[in-house]
Amino acid sequence: MGTSAASHLPPAFPGRAPWGTAARLRAWQERALEQYLLEAPRDFLAVATPGAGKTTFALRVASELLGAGEVQRVTVVAPTEHLKGQWAQAAHRVGISIDPQFKNAHGSHGRDFDGVALTYAQVASRPLLHQARTKAARTLVILDEVHHGGDALSWGEAIREAFEPARRRLALTGTPFRSDTSAIPFVTYQPDEHGVRRSRADFTYGYGDALRDGVVRPVIFLAYAGQMRWRTRAGDEVSARLGEPLTQDLTAHAWRTALDPLGEWVPAVLRAADLRLTQVRRGIPDAGGLVIATDHAQARAYAAILRGLTGQPPVVVLSDDAGASERIAAFTAGDQRWMIAVRMVSEGVDVPRLAVGVYATAIATPLFFAQAVGRFVRARRRGETASVFVPSVPLLMAHASQLEAERDHALDRTARAEPLWAPEESVVAAANRAAGDAAGPCGFEALAAQAEFDRVVFDGAEFGMAALAGSQEEQDYLGLPGLLDADQVAHVLRHRQARQVAARAGAPARPAAPVASTHGELSALRKELHQLVGAWARRSAQPHAVVHAQLRGSCGGPPVPQAGADQLRDRIATLRRWFVGQR
Numbered sequence: 222m223g224t225s226a227a228s229h230l231p232p233a234f235p236g237r238a239p240w241g242t243a244a245r246l247r248a249w250q251e252r253a254l255e256q257y258l259l260e261a262p263r264d265f266l267a268v269a270t271p272g273a274g275k276t277t278f279a280l281r282v283a284s285e286l287l288g289a290g291e292v293q294r295v296t297v298v299a300p301t302e303h304l305k306g307q308w309a310q311a312a313h314r315v316g317i318s319i320d321p322q323f324k325n326a327h328g329s330h331g332r333d334f335d336g337v338a339l340t341y342a343q344v345a346s347r348p349l350l351h352q353a354r355t356k357a358a359r360t361l362v363i364l365d366e367v368h369h370g371g372d373a374l375s376w377g378e379a380i381r382e383a384f385e386p387a388r389r390r391l392a393l394t395g396t397p398f399r400s401d402t403s404a405i406p407f408v409t410y411q412p413d414e415h416g417v418r419r420s421r422a423d424f425t426y427g428y429g430d431a432l433r434d435g436v437v438r439p440v441i442f443l444a445y446a447g448q449m450r451w452r453t454r455a456g457d458e459v460s461a462r463l464g465e466p467l468t469q470d471l472t473a474h475a476w477r478t479a480l481d482p483l484g485e486w487v488p489a490v491l492r493a494a495d496l497r498l499t500q501v502r503r504g505i506p507d508a509g510g511l512v513i514a515t516d517h518a519q520a521r522a523y524a525a526i527l528r529g530l531t532g533q534p535p536v537v538v539l540s541d542d543a544g545a546s547e548r549i550a551a552f553t554a555g556d557q558r559w560m561i562a563v564r565m566v567s568e569g570v571d572v573p574r575l576a577v578g579v580y581a582t583a584i585a586t587p588l589f590f591a592q593a594v595g596r597f598v599r600a601r602r603r604g605e606t607a608s609v610f611v612p613s614v615p616l617l618m619a620h621a622s623q624l625e626a627e628r629d630h631a632l633d634r635t636a637r638a639e640p641l642w643a644p645e646e647s648v649v650a651a652a653n654r655a656a657g658d659a660a661g662p663c664g665f666e667a668l669a670a671q672a673e674f675d676r677v678v679f680d681g682a683e684f685g686m687a688a689l690a691g692s693q694e695e696q697d698y699l700g701l702p703g704l705l706d707a708d709q710v711a712h713v714l715r716h717r718q719a720r721q722v723a724a725r726a727g728a729p730a731r732p733a734a735p736v737a738s739t740h741g742e743l744s745a746l747r748k749e750l751h752q753l754v755g756a757w758a759r760r761s762a763q764p765h766a767v768v769h770a771q772l773r774g775s776c777g778g779p780p781v782p783q784a785g786a787d788q789l790r791d792r793i794a795t796l797r798r799w800f801v802g803q804r
Contacts, residue, residue, distance in 0.1 A: 246277065246278070246281065247273075247274055247277075247434070247436060248434065249269070249273065249274075249426040249430065249431075249434070249436075250274055250277060250278045250281070252424070253267055253278055253424040253426070254278065254281055254282065254285075256423070256424060257282055257391075257424075258285065260423075262389075262423065263387075263388075263389060263390065264390045264392070264407045264408075264409070265389075265390070265391050265392065265423045265424075266367070266392045266393075266394070266407075266408055266409070266420070266421070266422045266423050266424075267279075267391070267392070267393050267394075267422065267423065267424045267425075267426075268394055268395070268422040268424070268425045268426070268427075269393070269395060269424075269425070269426040269431075270395055270426065270427055270428040270430075270431050270437060270595070270598070271395040271437075271591070271592065271594075271595025271596075271598060271599070272431065272436070272437045272438075272595060272598040272599035272600070273395075273426050273431045273436055273437065274436070275365075275393045275395065276308070276311055276365075276393075278393075279363050279365075279391055279393055280311060280312060280315050280317065281315075282361075282391055283295050283312075283317060283361055283363065283391075284315055284316070284317065286361050286389060287317065287335065287361075291359070291361075291388065291389070292359045292360060292361040292388050292389060293358040293359045293360070294335060294336045294358045294359070294360045294361070295312075295317060295319065295335055295336035295360070295361050295362075295363065296336050296337055296338075296339065296351075296354070296355065296360055296361070296362045296363070296384075296387075297312075297319060297336070297337070297338040297339070297362075297363045297365060298338075298339050298340070298341055298344060298362065298363065298364050298365060298370075298380070299338060299339070299340060299341075299365040299366070300340065300341060300365070300366050300369045301340065302340060302546070303545070303546045303549065304338075304365065305321040305338035305339070305340065306321045306338075306546060307571065308321065308338045308365070309321035309338055312335075317335050317336075318333060318334045318335045318336075319334060319335065319336050319337065319338050320334040320336070320337045320338065321337075321338040323337035323338070323339065325343060325346060325347040325350055328350070329354065329357075336360075336361075339351070341369045341370060341376060341380065342376075344379060344380055344383050344384075345375060345376045345379040345380065346379075348378075348379035348380075348382045348383040349382070349383075350383075351383035351384070352382055352383045352384075352385070352386060355383065355384055355385075355386045355387050356386045359388040360384075360386075360387045360388055360389075361387070361388065361389045361390075361391065362384045362387040362389070362390045362391070363391050363393065364380075364384075364390065364391070364392040364393065364406075364407070365393050366393065366394050366395070367392035367393060367394050367405055367406070367407075367408065368394050368405055368588075370405050370406045370407075377405070377406050380406040380407075381406040381407070384406075384407070390407050392405075392407055392408060395591070395592070395595060405420065408420050408421075409421045428598070431598075432707055433707075435600065435603045435706070436600060437598040437599065437600050438576075438597065438598050438599070438600045438605045438606055438607040439606050439607070439679070439680070439705075439706070439707040439710050440594060440597065440598060440606075440607045440608075440609060440621075440679070441606060441607065441608045441609070441677060441678075441679050441701065441710060441714075442609050442610075442611055442618075442621040442677065442678040442679065443493070443497070443608060443609070443610050443611070443674070443677055443698060443699075444464070444610075444611050444612070444613040444617075444618060444621075444675040444676050444677070444678060445479075445486070445489070445490050445493075445610065445611070445612060445613055445672050445673065445674060445675055445690070446462060446463050446464025446465075446612075446613040446672075446673050446675040446687065446755070447462070447463050447464070447479065447485075447486050447670060447671040447672045447673045448460065448461075448462050448463075448669075448670075448671045448673075448748075449461055449462070449463050449474075449475040449478040449479055449486075449667075449669070449670050449671075450478070450668040450669040450670075451474055451475075451477075451478045451665060451666060451667050451668050452665070452666040452668055453474075453665065454665060458668065459471070459474065461474075461475045462475070462751060463475040463476065463478075463479050463486075463612060463613055463614070464613035464614075464673075464675050464687075464755060465751070465755060466615070466764060472614060472615070473583075474665065476583060476612055476614055477583060477665065477667065478667040478668075478669075478670050479612050479670050479672075480515060480519065480581055480582075480583065480612070481667035481670055482519060482522035482523060482525075482526060483522075483667070484667060484669060484670030484671075485669070485670055485671050485672055486670035486671065486672040487523065487526060487581065487670070488526050488530070489672035489690040489691070490579060490581075490610050490672055490690075491512070491523065491526055491527055491530060491579060492530055492690075493610065493674070493690065493695065493699055494510060494512075494577055494578075494579050494608075494610045495510070495527070495530055495531060495558070495559075496696075496699050497577050497608050497610075497699045498510045498558060498559075498576070498577045500699060500700050500701070500702075500703060501576050501577060501606075501608065501703030502703070503702075503703060504604075504605075504702060504703040504704035505574070505576055505605060505703055505704070506556075507556045507574050508574055508575075508576040508577065508703065509552065509556075509557065509558065509559070509560065509572065509574045509575050509576065509577075510558060510559045510560070510575070510576070510577040510578065510579070511559070511560050511561070511562065511572070511575050511577075511578050511579070511596060511597070512527070512535075512559065512560070512561040512562070512578070512579040512581055513562060513563075513578065513579070513580055513581060513582050513593050514561060514562070514563050514581050514582055515563070515581070515582040515583045515584070516563060517539050517563060519581070520537055520539060520561045520562070520563055521537065523561050523581060524537050524561050527559050527561070531558055531559070533557065533558055533559075535557070535558070535559035535560060535561050536548055536551070536552045536557055536559070536560040536561070537560075537561050537562075538552075538560060538561070538562040538563075539562075539563055549572065552572065553571075553572045553573075553574070560572075560575075571599065572596065573599045573601050574601075575596050575597050575599075575607075576597060576605065576606070576607055576608065576703065577597070577607070577608045577609075577610075578593070578594070578596065578597050578607070578608070578609040578610065579609075579610045580593060580609060580610065580611045580612070580617070581612075585614070585616045585617065585620075587620050590617065590620045590621075591620070594607075594609060597609060603706065604704040604705060604706055605703070605704060606701075606702075606703060606704070606705050606710060608701075609621075613675040613676070618678060621678045622678055622681045623681070672690045673687055673688065673689055673690060673752065674687065674688045674689070674690055674692070674694070674695040674698070675687055675755070676756070677698055677714060679710060679711065679714055680707065680710075680711060682711070682714075683760075684698075684714040684715065684717070684718045685698060685714075685717070685718055685721065685756075686718070686721055686722065686752070686753070686756040687751075687752030687753070687755055687756055688721075688752070694721055697717045697720070697721065698714075698717065701713060701714075701717075746786055746789040746790065746793070747781055747789060749793055750781065750789055750792055750793050750796070751781075753793060753796040753797070754768045754769060754772075754796065757796055757799060769781065772792045772795060772796070775792075775795055776788065776791045776792050776795055778791075778792075
């Protein structure tokens with residue numbers, strides 16, 4: 222079976238093959254397969270970045286083992302029901318019959334199938350049943366996104382109990398890190414130089430490797446800041462700028478205010494993202510966009526905004542809706558501009574034409590962020606780029622800057638450690654709790670949210686200076702070509718930033734203000750100053766407060782809230798000179 226199946230695989234990259242299949246293995250898949258067949262391990266952990274082709278590798282292993290008679294059955298364990306169907310479709314294309322409709326009540330799979338696809342929850346509910354099935358025949362167990370095997374202590378124990386008798390176990394993940402200390406079943410842990418036990422992968426293929434090989438797209442992050450205003454449960458009105466250093470509570474409330482569909486931030490960012498999608502479609506005609514929302518109510522509200530902007534109803538995918546998988550499949554095969562989802566498209570789901578994303582959710586964990594970004598990196602041909610719009614939140618900016626970082630799951634940490642992972646359901650609840658009290662007569666109330674283009678993050682570097690939404694400076698970045706390799710992206714970003722700095726440095730002086738400045742003029746000057754201070758703080762790696770202190774030392778005068786129009790203009794002019802090296 223293995224030889225026949227392998228000989229009928231569809232064409233490989235640069236032409237995008239169907240999900241989970243490719244005739245000529247990519248270089249990393251060949252290396253991993255060669256290592257696997259040489260070592261013939263009982264347990265093997267392959268860590269490969271989303272979009273790299275873990276499924277193709279696993280199915281080739283399954284084909285080889287079935288063809289050699291090493292195993293008689295294949296059991297695939299995946300996080301979601303939708304992914305069970307994707308695995309079955311991919312396996313069918315290579316001549317392996319997997320039943321995605323298997324229920325625990327069935328007891329055993331039909332004779333027409335080579336195996337079954339299960340969810341981790343399904344295994345955890347009847348571990349002894351699956352232990353008996355595994356014992357009944359030589360079985361290869363493929364554990365997709367194996368970090369889910371540690372979602373709960375009982376889950377880990379059940380997975381281990383069910384598949385301990387397996388002849389072979391192949392574990393796959395793109396993001397193995399977790400925040401808790403629950404061991405992931407069938408993963409080897411070794412102490413590092415500090416004595417901390419960390420997971421050890423048998424084969425690793427990171428995002429940086431895949432980017433250099435042209436296997437995945439380079440990702441451009443476009444961050445948006447802005448002034449936010451909300452009312453607390455105590456009745457106090459609070460105002461803060463998203464994108465500036467704030468306390469954890471202020472950041473959470475400003476972030477939640479930005480995501481309010483009734484404010485100005487969301488429509489401005491969706492408008493910018495749709496303009497970006499139009500630009501990308503000039504090179505990728507079927508390119509699609511995805512908005513990842515926090516909850517169902519926001520998803521529907523965002524859909525209404527996008528329909529008003531584009532004149533086309535976006536595809537809305539909610540995790541508890543019947544037919545969600547069918548809508549994802551239809552969007553994948555179609556050419557609609559936008560899809561909006563809450564959690565259905567956060568992990569594993571393959572929609573290769575997605576090229577523009579809006580991260581409009583309050584979930585901040587690295588795992589969820591990495592999996593969400595992974596929806597946009599799957600390249601179909603060389604030169605495609607991905608663009609992801611994000612709130613200018615320090616934690617998200619850190620995730621974006623560290624996209625290529627590799628993390629292992631560490632067992633020896635306290636429960637107080639910074640959370641890196643949590644099951645998706647609890648993450649959403651925790652994010653909502655962290656963002657403030659539930660909305661209501663005595664709860665948090667978003668009042669106003671303005672959007673400003675803040676910066677671009679690419680390959681760990683930052684480009685651009687703060688600019689108003691809808692400005693020509695913003696358009697410079699939204700209009701980046703959609704077909705560029707990584708080196709070309711960096712070159713274009715550096716060029717546009719230099720042009721932006723030069724344009725600001727050469728801007729004509731503002732006309733003299735009247736002695737009695739209006740409140741509106743002062744507000745505009747303070748806004749411009751804050752934008753420039755934020756850009757200089759990022760460039761100089763100094764806190765905003767230090768930059769303000771340096772400006773007062775250079776120009777004199779009181780702090781910004783008490784400064785007059787002339788003093789604010791002096792500080793703006795000073796900052797512009799700093800940007801062109803005249804400090």
